[in-house]
Amino acid sequence: MVPINYYIILSAILFTIGVAGVLIRRNALIIFMSIELMLNAANLAIVAFSSAIKSFSGQIFVFFVIAVAAAEVAVGLALIVEIFKSKHSIDVDQISNLKG
Amino acid sequence: MSGELILFLTLALIAVATALGMLMSRNAIYSALFLVLNFVTVAIFYLLLGAPFIAMAQVTVYAGAIMVLFLFVIMLLGAESLAGEFNLQKLWFPGMLALILAVETAYLLVTKARPVGDILPPEAVANDPGTLVELSKALFSSYLLPFEVTSILLLVAMVGAIILTHKEKVVKK
Numbered sequence: 001m002v003p004i005n006y007y008i009i010l011s012a013i014l015f016t017i018g019v020a021g022v023l024i025r026r027n028a029l030i031i032f033m034s035i036e037l038m039l040n041a042a043n044l045a046i047v048a049f050s051s052a053i054k055s056f057s058g059q060i061f062v063f064f065v066i067a068v069a070a071a072e073v074a075v076g077l078a079l080i081v082e083i084f085k086s087k088h089s090i091d092v093d094q095i096s097n098l099k100g
Numbered sequence: 101m102s103g104e105l106i107l108f109l110t111l112a113l114i115a116v117a118t119a120l121g122m123l124m125s126r127n128a129i130y131s132a133l134f135l136v137l138n139f140v141t142v143a144i145f146y147l148l149l150g151a152p153f154i155a156m157a158q159v160t161v162y163a164g165a166i167m168v169l170f171l172f173v174i175m176l177l178g179a180e181s182l183a184g185e186f187n188l189q190k191l192w193f194p195g196m197l198a199l200i201l202a203v204e205t206a207y208l209l210v211t212k213a214r215p216v217g218d219i220l221p222p223e224a225v226a227n228d229p230g231t232l233v234e235l236s237k238a239l240f241s242s243y244l245l246p247f248e249v250t251s252i253l254l255l256v257a258m259v260g261a262i263i264l265t266h267k268e269k270v271v272k273k
Contacts, residue, residue: 020202026182029179033122033132040138048149063154073170077261
């Protein structure tokens with residue numbers, strides 16, 4: 001028997017690591033992976049709560065989140081490939097065309 | 101300390117270590133592989149929480165499809181590592197923000213976290229096929245509209261990805 005808040009704590013730690021990844025890294029691919037990590041941490045919290053109230057509506061919600069994440073990755077990676085084609089770099093500091 | 105708690109703590113340690121490994125790796129390939137390991141660990145957590153369907157979806161969609169796509173793109177671009185990404189002069193401000201967030205999270209966890217509400221033991225839920233039947237019944241009755249909208253979303257994402265990377269071919273006559 002694992003108390004539910006252990007899962008919430010783990011989820012919070014994983015989410016914080018994901019935010020740190022977005023803040024610290026400059027490689028666009030790794031920033032994208034950090035976003036996936038954050039989505040995953042949120043999913044873990046949702047499933048933990050859904051299991052605690054003995055309902056499966058949370059699982060259905062997580063299923064939709066996974067589907068949306070898959071769509072997001074397909075479009076996001078296509079965008080990164082396009083940026084790499086024009087900039088020859090995926091350093092997010094280099095993407096500053098709109099900077100005055 | 102029960103066996104399940106020991107299993108949880110071991111898996112939690114692996115999950116946090118692989119997430120940190122993803123964050124710290126200089127090579128993006130290693131980051132992606134660490135993230136695969138993290139996703140598999142989270143899938144095991146889903147099994148412990150009595151959500152076998154989500155666990156399998158996690159392994160096939162996240163650890164399978166999404167991460168293979170990531171690895172393909174990393175190798176396609178040849179962008180495994182950026183020069184000078186760990187330059188300390190550029191890193192101090194975002195690093196400070198991340199540190200503040202980590203301290204806030206740790207403070208909340210230390211002050212607010214109290215053990216409440218036990219999770220059911222996994223054998224009571226996970227191996228019960230009734231849960232899966234109920235889940236699919238709900239998915240195809242009360243959640244039918246979101247389900248169909250998701251399929252349209254996936255179609256649009258697929259078309260969008262193809263159009264974004266499609267190269268216009270000039271046909272000369």
